[in-house]
Amino acid sequence: xxxxxxxxxxxxxxxxxxxxxxxxxxxxxxxxxxxxxxxxxxxxxxxxxxxxxxxxxxxxxxxxxxxxxxxxxxxxxxxxxxxxxxxxxxxxxxxxxxxxxxxxxxxxxxxxxxxxxxxxxxxxxxxxxxxxxxxxxxxxxxxxxxxxxxxxxxxxxxxxxxxxxxxxxxxxxxxxxxxxx
Amino acid sequence: xxxxxxxxxxxxxxxxxxxxxxxxxxxxxxxxxxxxxxxxxxxxxxxxxxxxxxxxxxxxxxxxxxxxxxxxxxxxxxxxxxxxxxxxxxxxxxxxxxxxxxxxxxxxxxxxxxxxxxxxxxxxxxx
Numbered sequence: 001x002x003x004x005x006x007x008x009x010x011x012x013x014x015x016x017x018x019x020x021x022x023x024x025x026x027x028x029x030x031x032x033x034x035x036x037x038x039x040x041x042x043x044x045x046x047x048x049x050x051x052x053x054x055x056x057x058x059x060x061x062x063x064x065x066x067x068x069x070x071x072x073x074x075x076x077x078x079x080x081x082x083x084x085x086x087x088x089x090x091x092x093x094x095x096x097x098x099x100x101x102x103x104x105x106x107x108x109x110x111x112x113x114x115x116x117x118x119x120x121x122x123x124x125x126x127x128x129x130x131x132x133x134x135x136x137x138x139x140x141x142x143x144x145x146x147x148x149x150x151x152x153x154x155x156x157x158x159x160x161x162x163x164x165x166x167x168x169x170x171x172x173x174x175x176x177x178x179x180x181x
Numbered sequence: 182x183x184x185x186x187x188x189x190x191x192x193x194x195x196x197x198x199x200x201x202x203x204x205x206x207x208x209x210x211x212x213x214x215x216x217x218x219x220x221x222x223x224x225x226x227x228x229x230x231x232x233x234x235x236x237x238x239x240x241x242x243x244x245x246x247x248x249x250x251x252x253x254x255x256x257x258x259x260x261x262x263x264x265x266x267x268x269x270x271x272x273x274x275x276x277x278x279x280x281x282x283x284x285x286x287x288x289x290x291x292x293x294x295x296x297x298x299x300x301x302x303x304x305x306x307x308x
Contacts (some may be wrong), residue, residue, distance in 0.1 A: 074222075121226055121248075158242060161236050
């Protein structure tokens, strides 16, 4: 199962890529004072038609013949068990936005963890997609744009070890600076 | 013009597939990590992390890394597909970071298929 929340971020972003998105925006906001953690993943992909939208939280529903279709139901469960919820705003041709809220201090809230690895994986595995990642923690913000870092890297091109190192460092240092990982 | 048989078409397809990597980039190999919900839940992120760390450690500059969705074998995840030029793609199943490191050193760098971890080579089932 998805034992930490960054897995859900990865899963939502993979959904966005599968929907043909060229830009995926990931916002994480840790507001300890307000006991609130929010995760928002929005994309410019093809969006979801209304009849499908109604069923995205049904664990037995999927649009793909071979895919599992469990991603959103698992996220909704993780949010509900920590006093929060999930909202999906989408329309055909207008992209999709998924917002998940969690009570920060709730005993059943899964830890966030490993956001640096998650964003690195998305950026390096999909160089043709622009990932815009903003992480706020108690008023301090770290911003990362994969297009800026990976400019000129194509999907079919070999990956340079120096690039891996630089992306890893940028993300780890940035998150450390705002007091998270 | 003589009609092509299914067998001939299949042969052409395999041949083109092997050549695609060569043509599209300067890579010696392409490694695809399966990142569907099933793959992610089974630990694909740790596999990708191990793969990237190997590329860094060995300072390898000609390996293409990419991700794909679910391949329909969710109970065999985490999975990766390794493609070496002029050879048919190999799917590896039920991976751990340690197995990924072995595959990287043996297959990607050494050119030897790690048969123990493979689902299939070409179209023949190995186990």
